[in-house]
Amino acid sequence: MAQPLLEVRDLKKYFPIRRGVFQRTVGHVRAVDGISFTVAQGETLGVVGESGCGKSTMGRTILRLLEPTAGEATFDGADLFKMSKSQMRAMRRQLQMVFQDPYASLNPRFTVMETLSAPLKIHGLYPSPKERERRVHEMLERVGLSPEHARRYPHEFSGGQRQRIGIARALMVEPRLIVLDEPVAALDVSVQSQVLNLLKDLQNEYGYSYIFVAHDLSVVRYISHRILVLYLGQMMEWAETDDLFAHPLHPYTQALLSAVPVPDPDQKRERIILQGDLPSPANPPKGCPFHTRCPVAMPVCSEQRPTWSEVRPGHFVACHLHGGPSTEGGAS
Amino acid sequence: MYAYIIRRLGSAVVVLFGISVVSFLLIYAIPADPARLIVGPKAPPSVVEGMRHQLGLDQPLPLQYIHYIWRLLHGDLGVSYSFNLPVLTMIGQRLWPTVELALGCWIAELIIGIPLGIYTARRARRMSDFILSALALIGISLPVFWLGLLLLYWFAFRVPIFPLGGFGGLRYLVLPSLTYGITGAAYYMRLLKSSMLEVMEQDYVRTARAKGAGESRVTWRHVVRNALIPVVTFGGIDFSYLLTGVILIESTFNWNGLGTLAYTAIQNIDIPVIMGTVLLVAVAVVVFNLIVDILYAVIDPRIRYS
Amino acid sequence: MESLHPQPVPVSMPAREASRPSLSRRLWRSVRTYPMLYVGGLIVLLLVIAAVFAPVLAPHNPDTQFQDIGLNAEGTPVGPNATFPFGTDSVGRDVLSRLLYGARVSLIVGIVSTLINLLLGVVIGLISGYFGGWVDNVLMRITDVILAFPVLLLSMALVAVVGPSLWTVLWVIGVVGWGTMARVVRGQVLALKEFEYVQAERALGASHGRIMFRVILPNLMGPVIVLSTLNVGANILTEAGLSFLGIGIQPPTPSWGNMIQEGIQTYTFAPWTMWFPGLALVLAVLGFNLLGDGLRDILDPHSATRR
Numbered sequence: 002m003a004q005p006l007l008e009v010r011d012l013k014k015y016f017p018i019r020r021g022v023f024q025r026t027v028g029h030v031r032a033v034d035g036i037s038f039t040v041a042q043g044e045t046l047g048v049v050g051e052s053g054c055g056k057s058t059m060g061r062t063i064l065r066l067l068e069p070t071a072g073e074a075t076f077d078g079a080d081l082f083k084m085s086k087s088q089m090r091a092m093r094r095q096l097q098m099v100f101q102d103p104y105a106s107l108n109p110r111f112t113v114m115e116t117l118s119a120p121l122k123i124h125g126l127y128p129s130p131k132e133r134e135r136r137v138h139e140m141l142e143r144v145g146l147s148p149e150h151a152r153r154y155p156h157e158f159s160g161g162q163r164q165r166i167g168i169a170r171a172l173m174v175e176p177r178l179i180v181l182d183e184p185v186a187a188l189d190v191s192v193q194s195q196v197l198n199l200l201k202d203l204q205n206e207y208g209y210s211y212i213f214v215a216h217d218l219s220v221v222r223y224i225s226h227r228i229l230v231l232y233l234g235q236m237m238e239w240a241e242t243d244d245l246f247a248h249p250l251h252p253y254t255q256a257l258l259s260a261v262p263v264p265d266p267d268q269k270r271e272r273i274i275l276q277g278d279l280p281s282p283a284n285p286p287k288g289c290p291f292h293t294r295c296p297v298a299m300p301v302c303s304e305q306r307p308t309w310s311e312v313r314p315g316h317f318v319a320c321h322l323h324g325g326p327s328t329e330g331g332a333s
Numbered sequence: 334m335y336a337y338i339i340r341r342l343g344s345a346v347v348v349l350f351g352i353s354v355v356s357f358l359l360i361y362a363i364p365a366d367p368a369r370l371i372v373g374p375k376a377p378p379s380v381v382e383g384m385r386h387q388l389g390l391d392q393p394l395p396l397q398y399i400h401y402i403w404r405l406l407h408g409d410l411g412v413s414y415s416f417n418l419p420v421l422t423m424i425g426q427r428l429w430p431t432v433e434l435a436l437g438c439w440i441a442e443l444i445i446g447i448p449l450g451i452y453t454a455r456r457a458r459r460m461s462d463f464i465l466s467a468l469a470l471i472g473i474s475l476p477v478f479w480l481g482l483l484l485l486y487w488f489a490f491r492v493p494i495f496p497l498g499g500f501g502g503l504r505y506l507v508l509p510s511l512t513y514g515i516t517g518a519a520y521y522m523r524l525l526k527s528s529m530l531e532v533m534e535q536d537y538v539r540t541a542r543a544k545g546a547g548e549s550r551v552t553w554r555h556v557v558r559n560a561l562i563p564v565v566t567f568g569g570i571d572f573s574y575l576l577t578g579v580i581l582i583e584s585t586f587n588w589n590g591l592g593t594l595a596y597t598a599i600q601n602i603d604i605p606v607i608m609g610t611v612l613l614v615a616v617a618v619v620v621f622n623l624i625v626d627i628l629y630a631v632i633d634p635r636i637r638y639s
Numbered sequence: 640m641e642s643l644h645p646q647p648v649p650v651s652m653p654a655r656e657a658s659r660p661s662l663s664r665r666l667w668r669s670v671r672t673y674p675m676l677y678v679g680g681l682i683v684l685l686l687v688i689a690a691v692f693a694p695v696l697a698p699h700n701p702d703t704q705f706q707d708i709g710l711n712a713e714g715t716p717v718g719p720n721a722t723f724p725f726g727t728d729s730v731g732r733d734v735l736s737r738l739l740y741g742a743r744v745s746l747i748v749g750i751v752s753t754l755i756n757l758l759l760g761v762v763i764g765l766i767s768g769y770f771g772g773w774v775d776n777v778l779m780r781i782t783d784v785i786l787a788f789p790v791l792l793l794s795m796a797l798v799a800v801v802g803p804s805l806w807t808v809l810w811v812i813g814v815v816g817w818g819t820m821a822r823v824v825r826g827q828v829l830a831l832k833e834f835e836y837v838q839a840e841r842a843l844g845a846s847h848g849r850i851m852f853r854v855i856l857p858n859l860m861g862p863v864i865v866l867s868t869l870n871v872g873a874n875i876l877t878e879a880g881l882s883f884l885g886i887g888i889q890p891p892t893p894s895w896g897n898m899i900q901e902g903i904q905t906y907t908f909a910p911w912t913m914w915f916p917g918l919a920l921v922l923a924v925l926g927f928n929l930l931g932d933g934l935r936d937i938l939d940p941h942s943a944t945r946r
């Protein structure tokens with residue numbers, strides 16, 4: 002593959018837990034604990050995991066809405082984490098974000114026109130108000146709304162329409178990479194597919210790259226080229242979408258997949274119900290983080306963290322069942 | 334919880350330091366020259382210079398501040414310009430009357446406010462609640478000094494039940510306390526009402542009611558006890574308002590306390606006395622709030638302090 | 640969370656257009672829903688009219704001492720009559736005219752000092768809440784310090800050293816009384832800054848200035864307006880207290896506070912000299928309190944502004 006657009010290496014984001022008189026740090030919430038992946042130009046990377054596993058934190062840290070604890074993120078050859086705040090601010094033209102809750106992500110006091118022209122003003126694009134207006138109208142049409150909507154306030158729109166506005170806001174500056182943090186999770190199922198279609202069409206036409214975050218596999222399947230499965234801030238599996246669905250290797254992925262409704266009733270899959278609660282990221286289990294709930298856990302799983310290995314071309318997994326030859330004491 | 338209490342103490346110390354800086358700056362950074370004020374307008378410049386030196390006013394400001402703090406920590410608040418007495422002594426003489434008045438005012442506030450709060454909560458949304466709430470708003474809007482004069486007019490002048498002002502036994506305390514009680518009770522009434530309405534919605538109260546406990550038993554055993562917690566904390570916030578009220582009431586009723594002391598000092602531009610009183614009151618507010626916060630942490634350990 | 644920030648007041652919901660009741664009925668319904676708002680608003684409006692049109696409305700010059708018709712044979716004030724509707728004071732001046740001019744002092748001091756409170760409180764609270772960390776710590780300790788001094792007492796001390804005048808009183812109350820505003824604003828900012836639309840601005844690359852003043856500030860307006868309205872009432876009372884103690888507005892300029900002070904000498908035989916200025920004061924403060932409480936129901940239903 003050619004030079005990827007974004008390359009993330011060993012990203013970590015720990016939130017300190019403070020206690021006591023002097024608010025000493027007594028521990029960390031390991032929200033993101035060593036994540037590496039790449040996203041190519043025009044690619045969609047789906048990121049999946051239960052809620053609380055660090056997906057939002059990952060997206061926000063890459064965009065430097067949160068400061069990273071460790072790791073690197075190279076965007077188009079430039080190291081995002083070494084940039085000064087003002088360099089980063091300029092960089093935001095190319096890296097945008099769409100938020101989960103379309104009710105909370107639009108300022109209730111701004112008209113759609115104000116919301117959508119803000120990015121242009123912030124980055125000094127289209128200095129004349131007339132042109133900005135024209136751009137906003139164009140963008141509204143591009144996301145399936147009409148120019149008349151520009152004068153309205155967010156509370157006059159449905160959830161789906163609001164999310165289109167949120168998408169339009171991200172697109173105003175013609176970014177190259179967009180982090181979509183569960184953009185359809187708050188929408189009705191019927192509206193979800195419309196928004197997904199819109200995102201897909203926009204990508205086909207303009208070549209955006211997406212990092213698409215979701216908490217269930219069925220949503221990402223449709224839109225993603227590759228899928229990254231996270232658990233407690235760590236990577237479990239990363240593969241091409243079709244490959245992942247056809248040959249899920251990690252027991253956690255299998256469990257997630259078993260919850261996805263199957264279109265073909267003959268091809269029945271047994272539903273795997275995960276036992277126990279999600280452990281706390283402040284105190285993750287030793288060894289493989291998933292071993293406490295894994296239906297096929299082995300003694301080694303509670304001892305050693307499995308290595309991240311490419312078991313097939315382009316298919317990575319962190320599991321003792323599929324440990325490469327280098328893993329000592331692997332599956333047998 | 335201990336960590337919270339210790340941090341709370343720490344921030345109180347920082348605030349006390351800030352208070353000392355403010356009162357220091359007020360004394361020394363004012364346009365009027367204290368030395369000139371002491372020696373009088375007709376004294377020759379050499380005498381003024383001598384006084385400046387004696388007061389340490391010719392030293393750099395930070396050094397003066399260190400001297401000031403040093404003296405404060407030894408209980409030396411300076412000497413009154415007009416009476417040539419130590420400020421601390423003067424304050425000491427006036428402290429008890431003010432404490433007595435403040436206690437009287439506070440008790441009056443509670444005696445009026447708490448029963449009305451309970452009553453309006455139990456009659457919420459009825460006519461009597463509406464009327465009492467309207468009266469409460471008027472009570473909040475009353476200037477204490479004016480209400481004091483009205484009460485004096487009716488209950489000391491027209492119908493001479495109580496003395497026409499002055500400091501003395503319990504009889505002297507009634508009208509001033511009532512004055513403040515009427516204006517301040519409304520806060521307790523509203524606070525208790527809303528906190529009772531909140532508690533009444535809670536599960537354990539509903540359970541008690543469902544189990545057939547009598548209405549007044551529910552009110553007393555469960556609701557009032559829990560609803561009083563925010564009322565206790567409000568006591569801390571109220572303290573500063575209470576002192577403001579006391580200053581004005583003292584002047585209306587000729588009550589020989591700290592308020593009158595500050596007032597006379599202001600008439601004479603007796604700066605050490607003014608600042609001594611201001612400092613004392615601010616310190617009292619900080620200490621009082623500290624105590625209330627700590628008590629609150631002890632009473633209600635459910636709250637997480639971060 | 641959604642309703643924590645006020646929605647634009649839905650005065651014109653297009654869906655209801657067809658079956659809209661008549662204007663007077665809608666007004667009546669609105670008055671019944673928000674009685675405090677309308678009563679308070681009416682009182683404040685009357686107060687503003689009294690202050691603005693004092694020269695027109697006042698039957699006499701407020702400073703003229705009517706030694707002849709304004710005083711009885713024994714030299715005592717005359718009671719309310721056709722010439723002096725609210726009677727005269729100890730030197731034979733018309734109480735009503737002085738009250739009307741006194742409204743000017745109360746309003747100017749109340750409003751301007753509140754604007755100063757507002758400016759200081761909003762800026763300090765906004766910076767404190769937005770930047771957090773040590774900035775927040777320092778600013779909040781300063782706020783604790785200012786809150787430790789009762790407003791009236793610190794104003795007394797400051798006026799004593801600077802010398803009393805309308806402008807001193809106004810500035811002193813303004814500079815002393817911003818603590819509560821700063822606290823309330825900070826609390827709101829802490830909540831608002833976690834909102835996704837604020838995060839969205841950061842993601843767009845907006846500057847701190849834009850986020851603080853264009854995005855967060857307008858969403859603070861509800862609590863700020865409510866608190867400021869209540870603050871006007873409180874500051875009017877502080878001014879009256881200072882003037883009552885003789886260190887506020889200086890005679891012969893009429894202020895309700897110094898009129899009550901002057902009334903002390905005469906109120907046993909001419910009670911109106913004290914009653915009317917006091918009633919004016921109660922009414923004015925009540926008006927702002929009602930208006931503030933009424934506005935709270937609309938602008939700040941979750942009550943960031945309870946004392």
Ligand SMILES: Nc1ncnc2c1ncn2[C@@H]1O[C@H](COP(=O)(O)OP(=O)(O)O)[C@@H](O)[C@H]1O
Nearest residue numbers: 016030032051052053054055056057058059282
């Ligand atoms: N600002 C924060 N401070 C402390 N912990 C946080 C913060 N934000 C998120 N977390 C914790 O990090 C973990 C991951 O959260 P998040 O990234 O929101 O998960 P997801 O988006 O996958 O649901 C959670 O345990 C959450 O409690």
Ligand SMILES: [Mg+2]
Nearest residue numbers: 056057058183
């Ligand atoms: Mg999330």
